[in-house]
Amino acid sequence: MTVFQPQVLYLALALFAIGLFLGIAIGWFSRGSAKASSPTPSGSDEGAEPAPEHGLLVQWDRDGVHGIRVRWNGKVYPRSWDLPEKVQIEFQRMLHRLIQWFDQPEPKAKAAAPQSRARPARPTTSASTMEEAANAVRVYAEIDSILQDLLQRAQMQRRVHVRFLPQQMQVVFYVDSQAYTALEQIPDKRVRLLIREAVRRWERSH
Structure with missing residues (x-):
């Protein structure tokens, strides 16, 4: 039977305690480093602003x-x-104000030195043109609302819409995934008839 000396036992216990302490310390440090290096969710970035x-x-x-x-x-x-029908008018007002904000004239610059060359002014849209565009957007939104009712009554499973684009000052007809700039370009006769009927009903109501 082997008998260990007390010094050997003390040394073994000391080494065991030191190893246990180092293991705990390394594990704690590893968890802290992983937590610090883990990527932050994109939604909580300091630079990102919530919608x-x-x-x-x-x-x-x-x-x-x-x-x-x-x-x-x-x-x-x-x-x-x-867009829900009840917010389309509000959206169009916002769009109209955005156009007004973008096309507002630049303030008159101070008199420049003789050697400086004046920068040409950016052409602006007249107030009457913007008002005309805003009215056209509203009118065709009302016509489109009538058209949606006619499509539902006719049980026509087609996505048909009438829109006025203020940037191009142009009416566009959307049929499913196609866009047409003239009513006669639409190949489906039933769609053309429903659009004409929607226009007639709008004219009678005004």
Whole structure:
């Protein structure tokens, strides 16, 4: 039977205690380093701003329609006609004010030194043109609302919309995934008849 000397036992216990202490210290340090190096969720980045819950937000998005993403009152709408009818007028007012804000004339610059060359003024849209565009957007939104009712009554399973684009000052007819700038270009005769009927009903109501 082997008998260990007291010095050997003390040395073994000391080495065991030191090893246990080092193991605990290394484990604690590893957990702290992993927590510090873990990526922060994108939503909690200091530089990122949360999307507003009210108003209009337009962002660049390569995967979105026309390369942008439109958010209205905190919700993303892929197409303009996806907006609820009750907020379309409010959205159009916001768009009209945005056009006014963008086209406001620049303030008159102070008299420049003789050697400096004056910068040509950016052409601005007249107030009458902007008012005409805003009215046209409202009118065709009302016609489109009548058209949606006619489509539902006719039980026509087609996505048909009428829109006025203020940037181009032009009426566009959307039929499913196609866009037409003239009513005669629409190949489906039934769709053309329903659009004409929607226009006639709007004219009678005004």
